[in-house]
Amino acid sequence: MGISQRRRRYALAYLPLYLACYQTELKKRYVLYPPSIAGSMGMLTKFKHVFGVAKIKSLLQHRSKSITSLLNQLLTVVEHNPVFGKEISDAGVKANISRTKESRKRINIGLEGLKSEGWISESEFQAFSELLIKT
Incomplete structure (x- = not known):
């Protein structure tokens, strides 16, 4: 809504997301939780849980497929670039x-x-x- 204006400079935007790292002695696995909307726990969600579908995945609905796709590319970079992975890990420890x-x-x-x-x-x-x- 309102009058559209052309942006002349870059702008920073706050993007709430969670990046979890599960670690064993030899391996790390990252899981990304992009910006989402929480749904309700209806009968279908309860039914899915009986068959092993994670409840949290049933609860969260991604807000934007394009943002989710972009953020999933971040996971690929983290997994293939150890230096960047260390930076992400250090930031995660600080923001725990x-x-x-x-x-x-x-x-x-x-x-x-x-x-x-x-x-x-x-x-x-x-x-x-x-x-x-x-x-």
Whole structure:
């Protein structure tokens, strides 16, 4: 809406996303969670979970296919360029959302909400809570 204007300079934009790194002794695997809209847990989502489809994937709906595609290219670069991968890893350690006590408390409140809405079971809640205590 409004009057369209041509941009004369570059602009920075905030793009909320999560990049998770799962690491074993020999290998790292990155998973990207692009900007998404949270849906509701309908009967179809519950049915998918019975057959092993992850609940979180059923909950999140990507906001933009083109942005998701662009961000997935980032994963390819991270996996094939060890120097860039190290930079991303260092930035991730610095931005870790579970490093402060207050953040862990807020994460636990969110987990309680997910449990009360049926997204996670009591055992999943306990497992996540124990992981938060260890960090």
